[in-house]
Amino acid sequence: MSDDVPLGALLGLLAFLLVCSAFFSGTETALMRVNRYRLRHQARAGDRGARLAEALLQRPDRIIGLILFGNNLVNFFAASVVAVFAQRLGGPPAVLLGSFIFTLVVLIFAEVTPKTLAALHPERLARPAAFIYYPLLKLTYPLIWLITVFSNGILRCFGVRPDSPDSELLSMDELRILVTESATLLPQKRHKMLLGILELEQITVDDIMVPHNEIVGIDLDDPWNEILATIRQSSFTRLPVFRDSIDNVVGMLHLKRLVQEGALEQLQKRQLRQLVEEPYFVPEGTPLHRQLVQFQRLRQRTALVVDEYGDIQGLVTLEDILEEIVGEFTSEPLPAHADVQPDTESDGYVVNASANVRALNRMMNWHLPTDGPKTLNGLILEQLETIPKTGTGLKLSDYPVEILQTSDNVVKTVRIRPPGDTRKAAVG
DSSP states (O other), rough: GGSSOHHHHHHHHHHHHHHHHHHHHHHHHHHHHHHHHHHHHHHHHHOOHHHHHHTTTSSHHHHHHHHHHHOOOOOOOHHHHHHHHHHHHHHHHHHHHHHHHHHIIIIIIIIHHHHHHHHHSHHHHHHHHHHHHHHHHHHHHHHHHHHHHHHHHHHTTTTTOOOOOOOOOOHHHHHHHHHTTTGGGOOHHHHHHHHHHTTEEEEEOOOOOOEGGGOOEETTTTTTHHHHHHHHHOOOOOOEEEEEEEEEEEEEEHHHHHHHHHOOOOHHHHHHHHBOOOOEEEEEEEEEHHHHHHHHHOOOEEEEEOOTTTEEEEEEEEEHHHHHOOOOOOOOOOGTTEEEEETTSSEEEEETSSSSSHHHHHHOOOOOOOSSSBBBHHHHHHHSSSSSTTTHHHHHHTTTEEEEEOOOTTTEEEEEESSSHHHHHHHH
C-alpha cells in the first residue's frame, strides 16, 4: 500500500511531523523554563494563556507525560516514513543513509533550534502552547494518567514524590540575588531600598547603635541651667535621663511633652522627673527586622542596647533602622555631616574615627568592610593590631587612610581618600 502513496505526499507528511516534533520539543523547554512569578503576574492581570499555562504547571508530571508522548509518537512515525521513503528510492542501503540524515535533521530542526528559541523566549511560546495542551490533556487524560501512574510509581521506589514538588517559595538569599540582578529594571533609589529591607535580618542593633560613650542625654546631677542647655541644643526628640552616667539610666524624656507642659523656662527639675518614661531595653545581637517589629508592636521609638550582664552598650532608634532602608534623612549635603568634612588640602575627607562604618558607607557611598568592628577606629585597630601614631598610613580595602590624631589609646580623626572620583557621587 505504501507503494501507492506519492513521494511528494510522503515528503509533505514528513515535513508536518517534523513541525510537530519541533513544537513538542520547543514548548517543553518553554514551559519548564518559564518564569513562574512572571507567569503568575500575567495570569492575575487577566492573560488567559498565562492562566492555562499556570494550571498545566500545577502538575508538571502530567504535562511532561503528554509532551513526551506526543513527541515520541511523531518522531517514531516520522522515522517510519523515512524508512518507507528511502526503501522506495534505493533499498536497504538508502534506509541506513536516510536514518543517519534524518537523525541530523531532527537534531537541528526539531530539537536544538526550537529548544534554544524556547530557552531565550519562554513566555512567547509557553502561553500560546497552553491553548493547545490544555484541551489536548483533557482528551488524552486516561492515557496520560496511566503513563504518570507507572512513572510516578517508579519514582516512589527511589523515595521521590512527584505529586509533592519542592516549594517554589524563594529563600531570602535567593530573593536577594533576584533583586540584585534586577538592578537595571528598577530606579536606583528603589533598588537600594529593596536591598536594605532584605538585609535587615543580617544586621543587628549592634551595627547601627550609638555607642555607649557617645550617647547624649540629661544628667540629673547637672545644674538646671546645663540641663536646659542640653534640651535646647538637642536635635533628638527623645533623650535618656540618668544620674552621673548612662549606666544609671532613669528613663527616656520625650521633648514633645515639655512643650505640652508649658514654657520650658518655667519647668523645674522635680517636674522633669515626673515626665520621664520607663526606659526600653533590648539585648545586643537583636536583628533589625525583629527590632523593627518590636518598635511597632510596643509603640516605641528608642531603645537602650544591653549585653548579657545588663550593661548598656548603646542606643538605637526607629530612625536608625529606617535609614538602613531609605538612606539618610538629613537634608544637608552629605559632606557637611558632623563625622565627615571635605579636606581642603587634598581630594579626600577628614573623618571622625568613632563614626559607624555602616553609616559612613550609606552616607558617602563607600564600601568599607562591615563584617568586623562597627566603628572606623575599631576597623583601623583591628588591621594594625596596635595604637597607631599620627601620620601612619594604611589601606582599608581600596581606601587609603592616614591617621591625623590619636588620643587616650583611640584614633580620633583620619583622612580618607576614596579610590576614583567618588566625591561627586557622594554629593549627588
